[in-house]
Amino acid sequence: MKNPQNQRTVTTGTNAEHARLHNRRVILEAIRQAGRLTRADLTRLTSLTAQTVSNIVGELSDEGVLLVHAAEKGGRGQPPVPLSINPEGGYSIGFHVEQHRVIGVLLDLLGVTQAQVTLTVSYPTFEQALPLILQTVDTFRQQRPTGRFLGVGIALPGPFSVEGMTAVGPTAMSGWEEPSIPERLQQALGLPVLIENDATAASMGERLYGIASDLHNFVHLFIGSGLGAGLYLGNRLYSGHWHNAGEIGHMTVIPGGKPCYCGNEGCLERYISIAALLEHLGQPDDQDLTSWDLNDPSLLDAVDAWLEEAVPALRQAINILESVLDPQTILISGFLPEPILARLIARLEPLSRSISSRADRQYPRIQMGTAGQDAVALGAAALMILAEISPDYEALLKPE
Ligand SMILES: [Zn+2]
Structure with a gap:
């Protein structure tokens, strides 16, 4: 896939259309966060002029984006009219x-x-x-x-x-x-x-629908056929210059380790990925895991043998990610069945010491994502x- 071009250019100065779109978003975001606001609330909260708020609110309600509720009774002067986002x-x-x-x-x-x-x-x-x-x-x-x-x-x-x-x-x-x-x-x-x-x-999915709703800095390891990391840093997604930031599958974690199809040796994905698990189990590496019987103890024994080999590589990657990014926590999720993911997370302890080894942590260093497979x-x-x-x-x- 050709990467989407990063079209963002220098944003010094502004033009009327840009400002209008920006102000629209400011108003929508304020209402979304509060649930319901009046025009007067918006003027106060956004520092926009009453005229600008009124124009944009008019435009948004004409478009059906905002719902205009019945005026609240009581008080003197014009009764305030609450506005909310129309889910439809x-x-x-x-x-x-x-x-x-x-x-x-x-x-x-x-x-x-x-x-x-x-x-x-x-x-x-x-x-x-x-x-x-x-x-x-x-x-x-x-x-x-x-x-x-x-x-x-x-x-x-x-x-x-x-x-x-x-x-x-x-x-x-x-x-x-x-x-x-x-x-x-x-x-x-x-x-x-x-x-x-x-x-x-997936990291945006966890931020909005899962365990990361209060987090401002986190890394989300997503285990699919391969392995990738989503980076949510300083309260926004970080996707890199070519939209490849966090593509850590081919990060060397075991120098001189397993040969990889990319030509290097010891790539993380050769240890932690569904493809690596299947290879370890002697299964075709393009299989889907959804049909697996996870109550079969012999399968879980075989998974544990894989974890023995996989965990040191992942610990190394976690040490690197923590050292470089200083995240509040690292989430792990993906298409690895949940019982296997839970075993993996449990086996990671004790993690290697890093700048994240702090007594005043609010969150564990590693947590399982909760947004589910639709994340x-x-x-x-x-x-x-x-x-x-x-x-x-x-x-x-x-x-x-
Ligand atoms: Zn590789």
Whole structure:
């Protein structure tokens, strides 16, 4: 997959249209956080002029984005009119396209899930995934025939466009290299499209729907066929210059270790990933784990033997991530079945000493994510809502 171009340029100065969009988001974000606010509240909270607030509120209520409630009685002068976000004022769609499944979710403007579909696939190319995406979007649109659709977020396994890494090995999905894919998707869907890597989308999923709701600095390790990390730093997503930040699968953790399909030795993903587990168990490395009987004690014994080898590599990676990023915590989730994930997390103790070994910690150094297996699709859809609402969004990511 061609990485989405980072279109952000220098943001010194502003123009009227930019300011209008920014002020719209400031107002929407203030109302979203408070639930209900009046125009006077907005003027006070946002430092915008009463005229600007009034103009934008008028525009947003005409568009159906804001609900204008009955005036509150009592007091003197004009009674205040509470405003709230209309959940039906906009819809966003998110997809997680990965080796074994395509998950699609429909969210309303408040980020509440309205519909979800999971389709079984096997290493879909873009040409194979496109009709599934179109069909799902069509189904969602039929469910909200008069709805305003903000766009479609699509999350895929990374890394994007790295020579010798993107299309090699058992975790790679081929048929996504064509640079015109984002444009083709946008044309086929008739909606804005944002493409992000799965671990980054998953960290947004955990921030909005899972255990990370109060966190400002965290790393989210996402174990799929391969391994990636989502970086949420300083209260925003960090995706790097080429949208590959956190693609730590090919980080060398065991010098002189297992040879990797990228040409290096001792890459993290060769130890911690579903592909590595399958290889250890002598199974084809493109298998889906959902059919496994996890009550079978012999399987869990074999998993423990894998963990013996995998855990030192992951401890090393955790030490590096903590040392570089100083996160509040590191979350782990993904498609590894939960009992195996729990065993992995338990086996990581004792962790290597790092700058994160502090007595005054509020959170454990390692925690399991709680947003579930839809976290990536939810995060991808949420990114499109943030584009509509959050004033920080432009500093965060930008849709195509
Ligand atoms: Zn490698």
